[in-house]
Amino acid sequence: MSIDWAALGQVFGVSLAVTVGVVGVFTLGIVGTSRKALGPEGAAVATATAGGVPAQGGGATTLARSGAYACFALCAAVVAYGIYLIVA
Amino acid sequence: MEHITLLIGIVIITALVFDFTNGFHDTANAMATTISTGALGPRVAVAMSAVLNLIGAFLSVEVAKTISGGILDEDSGIRPEVIFAGLVGAILWNLVTWLAGLPSSSSHALFGGLIGATVASVGIDGVNGDAIVMKVLIPAVAAPLVAGIATIVATRLTYRLGRGRAAEDTAKGYRAGQIASAALVSLAHGTNDAQKTMGVITLALVTGGVIAPDSDPPMWVIVSAGLAIALGTYLGGWRIIRTMGKGITDIQPPQGFAAQTGAATVILASSHIGFALSTTQVCSGAVMGAGVGRKGGVVRWSTAGRMVAAWVLTLPAAGLIAAGSALLADQGDWGITAVAVLAVAGCVVIWALSRRKPVDASNVNEVGQDAAAEPVGVVTAALQSVAPPPVGSAATADSTASPDTVSGTTTDQPKAIAAAGSAARAASSSTSS
Numbered sequence: 353m354s355i356d357w358a359a360l361g362q363v364f365g366v367s368l369a370v371t372v373g374v375v376g377v378f379t380l381g382i383v384g385t386s387r388k389a390l391g392p393e394g395a396a397v398a399t400a401t402a403g404g405v406p407a408q409g410g411g412a413t414t415l416a417r418s419g420a421y422a423c424f425a426l427c428a429a430v431v432a433y434g435i436y437l438i439v440a
Numbered sequence: 441m442e443h444i445t446l447l448i449g450i451v452i453i454t455a456l457v458f459d460f461t462n463g464f465h466d467t468a469n470a471m472a473t474t475i476s477t478g479a480l481g482p483r484v485a486v487a488m489s490a491v492l493n494l495i496g497a498f499l500s501v502e503v504a505k506t507i508s509g510g511i512l513d514e515d516s517g518i519r520p521e522v523i524f525a526g527l528v529g530a531i532l533w534n535l536v537t538w539l540a541g542l543p544s545s546s547s548h549a550l551f552g553g554l555i556g557a558t559v560a561s562v563g564i565d566g567v568n569g570d571a572i573v574m575k576v577l578i579p580a581v582a583a584p585l586v587a588g589i590a591t592i593v594a595t596r597l598t599y600r601l602g603r604g605r606a607a608e609d610t611a612k613g614y615r616a617g618q619i620a621s622a623a624l625v626s627l628a629h630g631t632n633d634a635q636k637t638m639g640v641i642t643l644a645l646v647t648g649g650v651i652a653p654d655s656d657p658p659m660w661v662i663v664s665a666g667l668a669i670a671l672g673t674y675l676g677g678w679r680i681i682r683t684m685g686k687g688i689t690d691i692q693p694p695q696g697f698a699a700q701t702g703a704a705t706v707i708l709a710s711s712h713i714g715f716a717l718s719t720t721q722v723c724s725g726a727v728m729g730a731g732v733g734r735k736g737g738v739v740r741w742s743t744a745g746r747m748v749a750a751w752v753l754t755l756p757a758a759g760l761i762a763a764g765s766a767l768l769a770d771q772g773d774w775g776i777t778a779v780a781v782l783a784v785a786g787c788v789v790i791w792a793l794s795r796r797k798p799v800d801a802s803n804v805n806e807v808g809q810d811a812a813a814e815p816v817g818v819v820t821a822a823l824q825s826v827a828p829p830p831v832g833s834a835a836t837a838d839s840t841a842s843p844d845t846v847s848g849t850t851t852d853q854p855k856a857i858a859a860a861g862s863a864a865r866a867a868s869s870s871t872s873s
Contacts, residue, residue: 355574359715360582366709368590371702375594378697379601382613386605427617434624437708438631439499 370430378427384420448648450780451520452641454527456668459637461534462546463493463672466633468680469543469703469723470625473696473730475804476685479615480622482676482801488619489626490674496630497638497666511551511571512558520644521769521776522557527640528783529553529762533754535790541679541687541799542750545718546633549758551576556759557766572755575716580751583706583717584725591702591726595733598694607693614693621700628707629719630669637665678799684724686805687743689731699723699730721751 470492471485480488512518530546530553537544551572558566602610642657651658685691691699703719703726710717724747731739765783768775 355578356715359713360578363582363706363710363713363715363717364586364589366713367586367702367706368593370709371590371594371698371705372597374705375698375701376597376601378613378617378701379598379694382610382617383602383605385613386609427620431620431624434704434708435627437712438496438624438628 374427374430377423381420381423381427384416384423445648445650447520447524447776448644448650450776451524451527451644454524454531454783455637455640455644456664458527458531458534458546458550458640459634459665459668460672461531461538462633462637463490463669464675464677465534465538465543465546465672465680466629466719467673467676468684469719470622470629471676472681472684472723473691473699473727474618474622475681476691477614477618477693477696478805479618479693479696482678482681482804485622486674486676486801488623490670492623492626493630493634493673494666494670496627496632497634497662497669499627500631500635511568511575512554513566513568518643518647519561520647522554522561522766523640523644524776525557525561525766525769525779526550526554526762528765528779529556529758529760532761532783532786532790533758535787536757537750537754538677538679539790539794540746540750541683542747543680543684543720543724544747544750544754545580545720547636547718548576548580548751548754550636552755552758553762555755556762559759560763560766561770576755579715579717580721582715583710583721584728586710586717587702587706587722587725588729588732590706591699591729592733594698594702595695595730598698599734602694611693614697617697618693618700621697621704624704625700625707625719625723626673628704628711630666632711632719634665634669637668638662641665676801676804678801678804679794682799682804682806683743683747684727687740688724688727688747689737689739691727691730692734695730695734695737698733699726702726702729 467486467489470489471480474480475482475485479485527550530549533544533549533552534546537549555567555572638657638661641661642651642655645651645658645661646653646655689695703723706717706722706726707719710722724744728739728744731737765779768782769779771778
Protein backbone atom coordinates (compact mmCIF):
# COMPACT_ATOMS: atom_id res chain seq x y z
CA MET A 353 0.00 0.00 0.00
CA SER A 354 1.44 3.35 -0.96
CA ILE A 355 0.33 6.40 0.88
CA ASP A 356 0.66 9.54 -1.14
CA TRP A 357 2.52 11.56 1.46
CA ALA A 358 3.68 14.08 -1.11
CA ALA A 359 0.13 15.02 -2.09
CA LEU A 360 -0.92 15.15 1.55
CA GLY A 361 2.03 17.36 2.46
CA GLN A 362 1.28 19.58 -0.49
CA VAL A 363 -2.34 19.95 0.55
CA PHE A 364 -1.20 20.81 4.05
CA GLY A 365 1.38 23.35 2.94
CA VAL A 366 -0.82 25.07 0.38
CA SER A 367 -3.80 25.14 2.72
CA LEU A 368 -1.81 26.60 5.58
CA ALA A 369 -0.12 29.25 3.44
CA VAL A 370 -3.27 30.33 1.58
CA THR A 371 -5.50 30.34 4.67
CA VAL A 372 -3.08 32.34 6.76
CA GLY A 373 -2.29 34.63 3.84
CA VAL A 374 -5.90 35.39 2.95
CA VAL A 375 -7.01 35.80 6.55
CA GLY A 376 -4.02 38.00 7.29
CA VAL A 377 -4.44 40.22 4.25
CA PHE A 378 -8.18 40.51 4.76
CA THR A 379 -7.69 41.41 8.43
CA LEU A 380 -5.24 44.11 7.38
CA GLY A 381 -7.94 45.43 5.09
CA ILE A 382 -10.43 45.45 7.95
CA VAL A 383 -7.92 47.15 10.21
CA GLY A 384 -7.19 49.74 7.54
CA THR A 385 -10.82 50.63 6.99
CA SER A 386 -12.05 50.54 10.56
CA ARG A 387 -12.62 53.88 12.21
CA LYS A 388 -9.91 53.80 14.83
CA ALA A 389 -7.10 54.42 12.39
CA LEU A 390 -4.62 55.30 15.12
CA GLY A 391 -4.03 51.70 16.02
CA PRO A 392 -0.59 50.14 16.21
CA GLU A 393 1.86 51.84 13.89
CA GLY A 394 2.99 48.54 12.45
CA ALA A 395 -0.44 47.69 11.12
CA ALA A 396 -0.65 50.80 8.97
CA VAL A 397 2.85 50.29 7.59
CA ALA A 398 2.24 46.63 6.93
CA THR A 399 -1.01 47.50 5.20
CA ALA A 400 0.71 49.86 2.86
CA THR A 401 3.52 47.50 1.98
CA ALA A 402 1.28 44.49 1.62
CA GLY A 403 -0.92 46.39 -0.79
CA GLY A 404 2.06 47.79 -2.66
CA VAL A 405 0.41 51.19 -2.82
CA PRO A 406 2.89 54.05 -3.21
CA ALA A 407 2.60 56.84 -0.68
CA GLN A 408 1.44 59.84 -2.67
CA GLY A 409 0.37 62.71 -0.49
CA GLY A 410 -2.54 62.33 1.87
CA GLY A 411 -2.28 61.47 5.52
CA ALA A 412 -1.73 58.13 7.13
CA THR A 413 -5.48 57.53 7.03
CA THR A 414 -5.69 57.85 3.27
CA LEU A 415 -2.67 55.64 2.94
CA ALA A 416 -4.14 53.01 5.23
CA ARG A 417 -7.44 53.23 3.43
CA SER A 418 -6.05 52.75 -0.06
CA GLY A 419 -3.81 49.99 1.23
CA ALA A 420 -6.86 48.33 2.75
CA TYR A 421 -8.73 48.48 -0.53
CA ALA A 422 -5.73 46.87 -2.20
CA CYS A 423 -5.93 44.11 0.42
CA PHE A 424 -9.62 43.55 -0.32
CA ALA A 425 -8.88 43.50 -4.04
CA LEU A 426 -6.22 40.85 -3.47
CA CYS A 427 -8.70 38.74 -1.48
CA ALA A 428 -11.31 39.18 -4.21
CA ALA A 429 -8.75 37.92 -6.70
CA VAL A 430 -8.12 34.85 -4.54
CA VAL A 431 -11.89 34.20 -4.35
CA ALA A 432 -12.13 34.58 -8.12
CA TYR A 433 -9.34 32.04 -8.51
CA GLY A 434 -11.23 29.75 -6.15
CA ILE A 435 -14.34 29.99 -8.33
CA TYR A 436 -12.17 29.31 -11.36
CA LEU A 437 -10.87 26.15 -9.65
CA ILE A 438 -14.42 25.01 -8.91
CA VAL A 439 -15.63 25.58 -12.46
CA ALA A 440 -12.56 24.25 -14.24
CA MET B 441 -37.48 -5.58 -19.33
CA GLU B 442 -40.27 -3.96 -17.42
CA HIS B 443 -38.83 -5.43 -14.26
CA ILE B 444 -35.46 -3.82 -14.90
CA THR B 445 -37.02 -0.49 -15.70
CA LEU B 446 -38.95 -0.51 -12.44
CA LEU B 447 -35.83 -1.37 -10.49
CA ILE B 448 -33.85 1.36 -12.24
CA GLY B 449 -36.64 3.77 -11.39
CA ILE B 450 -36.43 2.79 -7.73
CA VAL B 451 -32.66 3.25 -7.78
CA ILE B 452 -33.03 6.71 -9.32
CA ILE B 453 -35.58 7.78 -6.72
CA THR B 454 -33.41 6.41 -3.93
CA ALA B 455 -30.40 8.23 -5.33
CA LEU B 456 -32.35 11.48 -5.34
CA VAL B 457 -33.45 10.88 -1.75
CA PHE B 458 -29.80 10.33 -0.82
CA ASP B 459 -28.92 13.54 -2.63
CA PHE B 460 -31.58 15.32 -0.58
CA THR B 461 -30.24 13.99 2.74
CA ASN B 462 -26.76 14.89 1.55
CA GLY B 463 -27.94 18.46 1.02
CA PHE B 464 -29.50 18.99 4.40
CA HIS B 465 -26.78 17.06 6.18
CA ASP B 466 -24.11 19.31 4.72
CA THR B 467 -25.77 22.71 5.00
CA ALA B 468 -23.90 23.01 8.27
CA ASN B 469 -20.54 22.81 6.55
CA ALA B 470 -21.04 26.01 4.66
CA MET B 471 -23.37 27.92 6.89
CA ALA B 472 -23.03 26.86 10.55
CA THR B 473 -20.50 29.50 11.55
CA THR B 474 -22.14 32.11 9.36
CA ILE B 475 -25.43 31.53 11.15
CA SER B 476 -24.00 31.29 14.66
CA THR B 477 -22.08 34.56 14.38
CA GLY B 478 -25.14 36.28 12.96
CA ALA B 479 -23.40 37.20 9.70
CA LEU B 480 -26.53 35.98 7.93
CA GLY B 481 -29.95 35.17 9.27
CA PRO B 482 -30.62 31.43 9.37
CA ARG B 483 -33.17 31.41 6.56
CA VAL B 484 -31.19 33.78 4.35
CA ALA B 485 -28.10 31.65 4.86
CA VAL B 486 -29.71 28.35 3.86
CA ALA B 487 -31.44 30.00 0.91
CA MET B 488 -28.13 31.36 -0.34
CA SER B 489 -26.44 28.02 0.18
CA ALA B 490 -29.24 26.24 -1.69
CA VAL B 491 -29.00 28.55 -4.69
CA LEU B 492 -25.22 28.14 -4.82
CA ASN B 493 -25.55 24.37 -4.55
CA LEU B 494 -27.96 24.42 -7.48
CA ILE B 495 -25.62 26.61 -9.53
CA GLY B 496 -22.73 24.36 -8.57
CA ALA B 497 -24.57 21.32 -9.89
CA PHE B 498 -24.65 22.90 -13.34
CA LEU B 499 -21.15 24.35 -13.31
CA SER B 500 -19.10 21.24 -13.74
CA VAL B 501 -19.61 18.57 -16.36
CA GLU B 502 -16.97 16.31 -14.85
CA VAL B 503 -19.39 13.70 -13.57
CA ALA B 504 -17.94 11.03 -11.35
CA LYS B 505 -17.35 8.07 -13.63
CA THR B 506 -17.10 5.72 -10.70
CA ILE B 507 -19.41 6.14 -7.76
CA SER B 508 -17.00 4.64 -5.28
CA GLY B 509 -13.76 6.00 -6.68
CA GLY B 510 -12.06 2.64 -6.98
CA ILE B 511 -13.06 1.23 -3.60
CA LEU B 512 -15.28 -1.33 -5.26
CA ASP B 513 -14.55 -3.51 -8.21
CA GLU B 514 -17.31 -1.94 -10.24
CA ASP B 515 -16.45 -3.72 -13.47
CA SER B 516 -17.31 -7.12 -12.06
CA GLY B 517 -20.98 -6.59 -12.70
CA ILE B 518 -22.36 -3.88 -10.48
CA ARG B 519 -26.04 -4.58 -10.17
CA PRO B 520 -28.84 -2.10 -9.50
CA GLU B 521 -29.81 -4.07 -6.37
CA VAL B 522 -26.37 -3.42 -4.90
CA ILE B 523 -26.55 0.31 -5.63
CA PHE B 524 -30.06 0.40 -4.17
CA ALA B 525 -29.05 -1.38 -0.96
CA GLY B 526 -25.98 0.83 -0.59
CA LEU B 527 -28.07 3.96 -1.00
CA VAL B 528 -30.55 2.76 1.60
CA GLY B 529 -27.74 2.22 4.10
CA ALA B 530 -26.30 5.67 3.37
CA ILE B 531 -29.68 7.41 3.67
CA LEU B 532 -30.59 5.76 6.97
CA TRP B 533 -27.19 6.49 8.53
CA ASN B 534 -27.38 10.09 7.34
CA LEU B 535 -30.75 10.41 9.05
CA VAL B 536 -29.55 8.79 12.28
CA THR B 537 -26.57 11.13 12.55
CA TRP B 538 -28.82 14.06 11.70
CA LEU B 539 -31.17 13.03 14.50
CA ALA B 540 -28.20 13.00 16.88
CA GLY B 541 -27.08 16.35 15.46
CA LEU B 542 -23.68 15.01 14.49
CA PRO B 543 -21.91 16.13 11.34
CA SER B 544 -20.68 13.03 9.54
CA SER B 545 -19.49 12.63 6.01
CA SER B 546 -22.21 11.87 3.48
CA SER B 547 -19.60 10.51 1.10
CA HIS B 548 -18.36 8.08 3.72
CA ALA B 549 -21.93 6.98 4.34
CA LEU B 550 -22.30 6.33 0.61
CA PHE B 551 -18.98 4.47 0.46
CA GLY B 552 -19.88 2.45 3.55
CA GLY B 553 -23.28 1.56 2.15
CA LEU B 554 -21.86 0.46 -1.18
CA ILE B 555 -19.09 -1.54 0.50
CA GLY B 556 -21.55 -3.28 2.79
CA ALA B 557 -23.92 -4.08 -0.03
CA THR B 558 -21.10 -5.40 -2.21
CA VAL B 559 -19.65 -7.60 0.54
CA ALA B 560 -23.08 -9.04 1.30
CA SER B 561 -23.96 -9.71 -2.28
CA VAL B 562 -20.66 -10.37 -4.09
CA GLY B 563 -18.25 -11.14 -1.28
CA ILE B 564 -15.21 -9.52 0.25
CA ASP B 565 -13.31 -9.84 -3.03
CA GLY B 566 -15.39 -7.06 -4.54
CA VAL B 567 -13.85 -4.54 -2.17
CA ASN B 568 -10.45 -2.95 -2.58
CA GLY B 569 -8.96 -2.71 0.92
CA ASP B 570 -6.07 -0.44 -0.04
CA ALA B 571 -8.48 2.03 -1.58
CA ILE B 572 -10.48 2.16 1.66
CA VAL B 573 -7.35 3.14 3.56
CA MET B 574 -6.31 5.69 0.96
CA LYS B 575 -9.70 7.23 0.24
CA VAL B 576 -11.42 7.01 3.58
CA LEU B 577 -9.21 6.35 6.59
CA ILE B 578 -6.23 8.61 5.90
CA PRO B 579 -8.34 11.55 4.68
CA ALA B 580 -10.52 11.14 7.77
CA VAL B 581 -7.49 11.64 9.99
CA ALA B 582 -5.83 14.25 7.80
CA ALA B 583 -8.83 16.49 7.07
CA PRO B 584 -9.51 17.80 10.57
CA LEU B 585 -5.78 18.12 11.29
CA VAL B 586 -4.98 20.09 8.14
CA ALA B 587 -8.02 22.35 8.45
CA GLY B 588 -7.63 22.64 12.21
CA ILE B 589 -3.97 23.67 12.18
CA ALA B 590 -4.47 26.15 9.35
CA THR B 591 -7.41 27.69 11.19
CA ILE B 592 -5.61 27.86 14.54
CA VAL B 593 -2.80 29.88 12.96
CA ALA B 594 -5.23 32.05 10.99
CA THR B 595 -7.38 32.73 14.05
CA ARG B 596 -4.34 33.74 16.12
CA LEU B 597 -3.18 36.00 13.32
CA THR B 598 -6.48 37.76 12.79
CA TYR B 599 -6.94 38.43 16.51
CA ARG B 600 -3.37 39.72 16.77
CA LEU B 601 -3.67 42.04 13.79
CA GLY B 602 -7.06 43.32 14.78
CA ARG B 603 -6.40 43.76 18.52
CA GLY B 604 -6.34 47.57 18.36
CA ARG B 605 -9.83 47.72 16.91
CA ALA B 606 -13.24 47.68 18.50
CA ALA B 607 -15.43 44.71 17.60
CA GLU B 608 -18.15 46.95 16.18
CA ASP B 609 -15.74 48.48 13.69
CA THR B 610 -14.54 45.19 12.32
CA ALA B 611 -17.86 43.35 12.39
CA LYS B 612 -18.89 44.45 8.91
CA GLY B 613 -15.64 43.33 7.35
CA TYR B 614 -15.66 39.94 9.04
CA ARG B 615 -19.27 39.52 8.03
CA ALA B 616 -18.44 40.10 4.36
CA GLY B 617 -15.48 37.74 4.60
CA GLN B 618 -17.57 34.99 6.14
CA ILE B 619 -20.29 35.30 3.54
CA ALA B 620 -17.77 35.13 0.71
CA SER B 621 -15.98 32.06 2.03
CA ALA B 622 -19.26 30.33 2.93
CA ALA B 623 -20.42 30.95 -0.62
CA LEU B 624 -17.29 29.27 -1.95
CA VAL B 625 -17.86 26.22 0.25
CA SER B 626 -21.49 25.99 -0.92
CA LEU B 627 -20.50 26.23 -4.55
CA ALA B 628 -17.80 23.60 -4.17
CA HIS B 629 -20.26 21.35 -2.38
CA GLY B 630 -22.76 21.66 -5.22
CA THR B 631 -20.21 20.72 -7.83
CA ASN B 632 -18.81 17.78 -5.83
CA ASP B 633 -21.78 16.15 -4.17
CA ALA B 634 -24.46 16.73 -6.78
CA GLN B 635 -22.02 15.21 -9.28
CA LYS B 636 -21.83 12.11 -7.11
CA THR B 637 -25.56 11.53 -7.34
CA MET B 638 -25.52 12.23 -11.05
CA GLY B 639 -22.82 9.58 -11.33
CA VAL B 640 -24.95 7.06 -9.43
CA ILE B 641 -28.03 7.72 -11.56
CA THR B 642 -26.02 7.64 -14.77
CA LEU B 643 -24.49 4.32 -13.79
CA ALA B 644 -27.91 2.92 -13.00
CA LEU B 645 -29.14 4.07 -16.41
CA VAL B 646 -26.12 2.49 -18.08
CA THR B 647 -26.55 -0.84 -16.28
CA GLY B 648 -30.22 -0.79 -17.26
CA GLY B 649 -29.32 -0.24 -20.89
CA VAL B 650 -31.26 3.01 -21.02
CA ILE B 651 -28.27 5.04 -22.18
CA ALA B 652 -25.01 4.05 -23.77
CA PRO B 653 -21.96 3.44 -21.58
CA ASP B 654 -19.64 6.45 -21.05
CA SER B 655 -22.33 8.89 -22.06
CA ASP B 656 -22.89 12.15 -20.24
CA PRO B 657 -25.86 12.32 -17.90
CA PRO B 658 -29.09 13.45 -19.57
CA MET B 659 -30.26 16.96 -18.74
CA TRP B 660 -33.11 15.72 -16.55
CA VAL B 661 -30.59 13.90 -14.36
CA ILE B 662 -28.53 17.07 -13.86
CA VAL B 663 -31.64 19.14 -13.13
CA SER B 664 -33.19 16.67 -10.71
CA ALA B 665 -29.93 16.03 -8.84
CA GLY B 666 -29.30 19.75 -8.54
CA LEU B 667 -32.83 20.41 -7.34
CA ALA B 668 -32.75 17.56 -4.82
CA ILE B 669 -29.53 18.77 -3.19
CA ALA B 670 -30.70 22.39 -3.25
CA LEU B 671 -34.03 21.50 -1.66
CA GLY B 672 -32.28 19.50 1.04
CA THR B 673 -29.90 22.37 1.67
CA TYR B 674 -32.74 24.86 1.90
CA LEU B 675 -34.66 22.79 4.43
CA GLY B 676 -31.48 22.91 6.47
CA GLY B 677 -30.13 20.32 8.85
CA TRP B 678 -30.66 22.64 11.80
CA ARG B 679 -29.56 20.07 14.33
CA ILE B 680 -26.17 19.72 12.72
CA ILE B 681 -25.88 23.47 12.18
CA ARG B 682 -26.43 23.96 15.90
CA THR B 683 -23.77 21.42 16.80
CA MET B 684 -21.20 22.92 14.47
CA GLY B 685 -22.04 26.57 15.04
CA LYS B 686 -22.61 26.50 18.79
CA GLY B 687 -22.05 23.02 20.20
CA ILE B 688 -18.36 22.51 19.53
CA THR B 689 -17.24 25.98 20.53
CA ASP B 690 -18.59 29.51 20.78
CA ILE B 691 -17.77 31.21 17.53
CA GLN B 692 -17.08 34.93 17.24
CA PRO B 693 -16.98 36.75 13.89
CA PRO B 694 -13.16 36.67 13.52
CA GLN B 695 -13.15 32.96 14.34
CA GLY B 696 -16.02 32.31 11.98
CA PHE B 697 -14.16 34.10 9.22
CA ALA B 698 -10.92 32.23 9.89
CA ALA B 699 -12.69 28.85 10.11
CA GLN B 700 -14.74 29.38 6.97
CA THR B 701 -11.76 30.64 4.97
CA GLY B 702 -9.65 27.73 6.19
CA ALA B 703 -12.38 25.26 5.24
CA ALA B 704 -12.85 26.76 1.77
CA THR B 705 -9.11 26.77 1.16
CA VAL B 706 -8.54 23.20 2.29
CA ILE B 707 -11.48 21.90 0.26
CA LEU B 708 -10.33 23.64 -2.91
CA ALA B 709 -6.65 22.81 -2.39
CA SER B 710 -7.32 19.15 -1.65
CA SER B 711 -9.66 18.58 -4.56
CA HIS B 712 -7.34 20.49 -6.90
CA ILE B 713 -4.17 18.69 -5.85
CA GLY B 714 -5.95 15.36 -5.92
CA PHE B 715 -6.08 14.26 -2.33
CA ALA B 716 -9.81 14.54 -1.76
CA LEU B 717 -10.79 15.36 1.82
CA SER B 718 -14.29 15.10 3.23
CA THR B 719 -16.00 18.48 3.32
CA THR B 720 -17.68 17.65 6.61
CA GLN B 721 -14.49 16.71 8.37
CA VAL B 722 -12.63 19.70 6.97
CA CYS B 723 -15.30 22.09 8.23
CA SER B 724 -15.56 20.42 11.64
CA GLY B 725 -11.79 20.54 12.01
CA ALA B 726 -11.75 24.20 11.05
CA VAL B 727 -14.37 25.01 13.67
CA MET B 728 -12.37 23.18 16.33
CA GLY B 729 -9.24 25.00 15.22
CA ALA B 730 -11.03 28.31 15.54
CA GLY B 731 -12.01 27.36 19.08
CA VAL B 732 -8.46 26.47 20.02
CA GLY B 733 -6.99 29.51 18.29
CA ARG B 734 -8.81 32.19 20.26
CA LYS B 735 -7.45 33.08 23.66
CA GLY B 736 -10.00 31.92 26.17
CA GLY B 737 -11.83 29.94 23.52
CA VAL B 738 -13.24 26.67 24.77
CA VAL B 739 -13.71 23.58 22.66
CA ARG B 740 -16.27 21.20 24.08
CA TRP B 741 -14.28 18.07 23.59
CA SER B 742 -17.13 15.80 24.66
CA THR B 743 -19.18 17.06 21.71
CA ALA B 744 -16.13 16.84 19.46
CA GLY B 745 -15.56 13.30 20.73
CA ARG B 746 -19.10 12.27 19.89
CA MET B 747 -18.61 13.71 16.45
CA VAL B 748 -15.37 11.80 15.91
CA ALA B 749 -17.06 8.63 17.14
CA ALA B 750 -19.77 9.21 14.54
CA TRP B 751 -17.08 9.53 11.87
CA VAL B 752 -15.55 6.23 12.93
CA LEU B 753 -18.94 4.54 12.98
CA THR B 754 -20.15 5.95 9.65
CA LEU B 755 -18.49 3.42 7.38
CA PRO B 756 -19.33 0.25 9.35
CA ALA B 757 -22.81 1.38 10.34
CA ALA B 758 -23.91 2.38 6.86
CA GLY B 759 -22.23 -0.81 5.64
CA LEU B 760 -24.18 -3.01 8.05
CA ILE B 761 -27.53 -1.49 7.14
CA ALA B 762 -26.67 -1.81 3.46
CA ALA B 763 -25.49 -5.41 3.88
CA GLY B 764 -28.80 -6.34 5.46
CA SER B 765 -30.64 -4.53 2.70
CA ALA B 766 -28.57 -6.28 0.04
CA LEU B 767 -29.24 -9.74 1.50
CA LEU B 768 -32.95 -8.96 1.53
CA ALA B 769 -32.94 -7.40 -1.93
CA ASP B 770 -31.21 -10.45 -3.36
CA GLN B 771 -34.29 -12.50 -2.56
CA GLY B 772 -36.04 -11.11 -5.60
CA ASP B 773 -38.91 -8.72 -6.17
CA TRP B 774 -40.48 -9.16 -2.76
CA GLY B 775 -37.10 -8.58 -1.13
CA ILE B 776 -36.61 -5.30 -2.95
CA THR B 777 -40.12 -4.26 -2.02
CA ALA B 778 -39.44 -5.17 1.60
CA VAL B 779 -36.24 -3.10 1.63
CA ALA B 780 -38.07 -0.15 0.13
CA VAL B 781 -40.91 -0.41 2.66
CA LEU B 782 -38.49 -0.80 5.59
CA ALA B 783 -36.40 2.13 4.40
CA VAL B 784 -39.44 4.40 4.15
CA ALA B 785 -40.63 3.19 7.56
CA GLY B 786 -37.20 3.90 9.03
CA CYS B 787 -37.20 7.42 7.61
CA VAL B 788 -40.67 8.08 9.01
CA VAL B 789 -39.70 6.79 12.46
CA ILE B 790 -36.56 8.95 12.56
CA TRP B 791 -38.55 11.96 11.41
CA ALA B 792 -41.18 11.31 14.07
CA LEU B 793 -38.47 11.02 16.74
CA SER B 794 -37.00 14.31 15.56
CA ARG B 795 -40.32 16.06 16.17
CA ARG B 796 -40.00 15.30 19.88
CA LYS B 797 -37.11 17.72 20.07
CA PRO B 798 -37.29 19.86 16.98
CA VAL B 799 -34.53 22.22 15.97
CA ASP B 800 -35.20 24.80 13.31
CA ALA B 801 -34.29 28.28 12.20
CA SER B 802 -35.75 29.84 15.34
CA ASN B 803 -33.68 28.01 17.92
CA VAL B 804 -30.66 26.99 15.90
CA ASN B 805 -28.38 29.33 17.81
CA GLU B 806 -29.19 27.97 21.23
CA VAL B 807 -26.43 25.94 22.73
CA GLY B 808 -27.46 22.39 23.42
CA GLN B 809 -26.33 22.30 27.04
CA ASP B 810 -27.26 18.67 27.10
CA ALA B 811 -24.70 17.97 24.44
CA ALA B 812 -21.87 19.37 26.54
CA ALA B 813 -22.23 17.32 29.67
CA GLU B 814 -22.58 13.66 29.01
CA PRO B 815 -19.61 11.41 29.54
CA VAL B 816 -21.27 8.43 27.93
CA GLY B 817 -20.73 6.12 25.03
CA VAL B 818 -21.69 7.40 21.64
CA VAL B 819 -24.62 5.08 21.15
CA THR B 820 -26.09 6.04 24.49
CA ALA B 821 -25.38 9.64 23.68
CA ALA B 822 -27.05 9.36 20.33
CA LEU B 823 -30.07 7.77 21.95
CA GLN B 824 -30.13 10.38 24.67
CA SER B 825 -30.13 13.21 22.23
CA VAL B 826 -33.32 11.75 20.87
CA ALA B 827 -34.86 11.56 24.30
CA PRO B 828 -37.40 14.09 25.58
CA PRO B 829 -36.31 17.70 25.34
CA PRO B 830 -34.22 19.10 28.16
CA VAL B 831 -33.91 22.65 26.99
CA GLY B 832 -35.88 25.25 25.12
CA SER B 833 -37.27 22.93 22.51
CA ALA B 834 -40.78 24.20 22.96
CA ALA B 835 -39.53 27.43 21.52
CA THR B 836 -39.80 25.77 18.16
CA ALA B 837 -43.48 25.00 18.47
CA ASP B 838 -44.05 28.09 16.43
CA SER B 839 -41.12 29.78 14.83
CA THR B 840 -42.84 33.12 15.02
CA ALA B 841 -43.90 32.73 18.63
CA SER B 842 -43.20 35.73 20.80
CA PRO B 843 -41.00 35.24 23.87
CA ASP B 844 -44.06 35.50 26.08
CA THR B 845 -45.92 32.63 24.52
CA VAL B 846 -42.74 30.62 24.43
CA SER B 847 -42.09 30.91 28.13
CA GLY B 848 -45.76 30.23 28.70
CA THR B 849 -45.58 26.90 26.96
CA THR B 850 -42.42 25.78 28.67
CA THR B 851 -43.33 26.42 32.27
CA ASP B 852 -42.63 22.85 33.19
CA GLN B 853 -39.03 23.30 32.25
CA PRO B 854 -36.51 24.88 34.60
CA LYS B 855 -34.66 26.68 31.84
CA ALA B 856 -37.75 28.13 30.22
CA ILE B 857 -36.75 31.73 30.88
CA ALA B 858 -33.28 31.30 29.48
CA ALA B 859 -34.68 29.48 26.50
CA ALA B 860 -37.17 32.23 25.81
CA GLY B 861 -34.44 34.80 26.07
CA SER B 862 -32.21 33.09 23.59
CA ALA B 863 -35.14 32.37 21.32
CA ALA B 864 -35.88 36.06 21.27
CA ARG B 865 -32.25 36.75 20.45
CA ALA B 866 -32.32 34.23 17.69
CA ALA B 867 -35.55 35.68 16.34
CA SER B 868 -34.20 39.22 16.37
CA SER B 869 -30.97 38.17 14.70
CA SER B 870 -32.87 36.41 11.99
CA THR B 871 -35.06 39.38 11.25
CA SER B 872 -32.34 41.99 11.43
CA SER B 873 -30.51 40.82 8.34
